[in-house]
Amino acid sequence: xxxxxxxxxxxxxxxxxxxxxxxxxxxxxxxxxxxxxxxxxxxxxxxxxxxxxxxxxxxxxxxxxxxxxxxxxxxxxxxxxxxxxxxxxxxxxxxxxxxxxxxxxxxxxxxxxxxxxxxxxxxxxxxxxxxxxxxxxxxxxxxxxxxxxxxxxxxxxxxxxxxxxxxxxxxxxxxxxxxxxxxxxxxxxxxxxxxxxxxxxxxxxxxxxxxxxxxxxxxxxxxxxxxxxxxxxxxxxxxxxxxxxxxxxxxxxxxxxxxxxxxxxx
Numbered sequence: 001x002x003x004x005x006x007x008x009x010x011x012x013x014x015x016x017x018x019x020x021x022x023x024x025x026x027x028x029x030x031x032x033x034x035x036x037x038x039x040x041x042x043x044x045x046x047x048x049x050x051x052x053x054x055x056x057x058x059x060x061x062x063x064x065x066x067x068x069x070x071x072x073x074x075x076x077x078x079x080x081x082x083x084x085x086x087x088x089x090x091x092x093x094x095x096x097x098x099x100x101x102x103x104x105x106x107x108x109x110x111x112x113x114x115x116x117x118x119x120x121x122x123x124x125x126x127x128x129x130x131x132x133x134x135x136x137x138x139x140x141x142x143x144x145x146x147x148x149x150x151x152x153x154x155x156x157x158x159x160x161x162x163x164x165x166x167x168x169x170x171x172x173x174x175x176x177x178x179x180x181x182x183x184x185x186x187x188x189x190x191x192x193x194x195x196x197x198x199x200x201x202x203x204x205x206x207x208x209x210x211x212x213x214x215x216x217x218x219x220x221x222x223x224x225x226x227x228x229x230x231x232x233x234x235x236x237x238x239x240x241x242x243x244x245x246x247x248x249x250x251x252x253x254x255x256x257x258x259x260x261x262x263x264x265x266x
Contacts, residue, residue: 018217018226019191029096033103040104044111057108061101068097090207094200094246110136147249149187151195156181158206158241179237191215192238200247213243 016025047053072095074086114132118125127134157180183193191197191213200209216222221239222229231239244250 015226016214018222019215020189029099032100036100036104037107040108040111044108044115047112050112053112054109057105057112061105064101064104065098068095068101069093072096072098092210092244093204093208094244094248096246099246106136144249147199148189148195151198152186153183153188153193153195153198155183156198156201160240179240181238181241191218191243192236192241196247196249197241197243199249200244203248204244206242209242209244209247211242213241214245215239215243 014024017023044053069091073091073093075091110133114136116129116131118129120126120129157178160177160179181192185193188194216231216239217224217226217228219225221231221235223232224230
């Protein structure tokens with residue numbers, strides 16, 4: 001994590017992939033979620049009181065989520081800016097800890113309530129014990145694929161603010177306060193017209209999303225790609241659009257069906 005945050009510019013291979021592709025940094029979040037899943041399976045292997053265990057899980061989930069909002073919601077203004085405070089109309093609701101809390105919640109509930117008490121002494125017994133968890137993982141994966149490739153993404157627009165622009169050089173069309181993104185497609189995995197962004201914009205709101213998405217490091221949006229930089233003269237308008245890498249539907253993306261030793265976690 002330290003290398004990615006502080007040395008990623010010098011070594012692109014350990015920085016996050018701008019969009020398509022995968023690098024070492026892209027494995028960090030799935031590994032965190034895998035660790036959460038393993039710990040949940042060990043802690044809740046034998047539960048004497050399921051309601052009490054569920055209460056603890058819910059409390060921890062809320063604590064992690066709130067902590068994530070405080071840390072990544074815009075309350076702190078960076079290492080080089082000692083000011084703090086956030087406009088509630090622009091607060092970022094989702095983030096890394098929020099994603100971990102949601103994954104922890106689902107994995108723990110599956111382990112507490114849906115793990116059968118069959119002794120695991122054979123492969124058949126293993127399947128019987130964790131049948132519901134495996135089924136839940138499969139259904140989550142299928143629902144994600146259906147949404148990503150089945151939903152229609154219409155044309156949409158966003159407001160360009162000073163936060164969007166930051167210190168980047170202006171390019172053609174960016175002088176407008178409202179930028180239109182032409183989509184009208186299904187099943188697109190490109191940055192401007194994917195279903196992940198559509199659902200986040202509908203449910204969370206454009207102003208509550210991450211305002212400096214990683215796809216600004218793509219060749220279309222940065223002359224210094226795969227690093228951040230000024231946009232090319234022919235950069236598309238969506239380069240300044242907000243996108244949350246830890247949004248609602250994208251919670252499925254980094255973990256998919258991540259199987260742990262005794263069950264599966266989303």
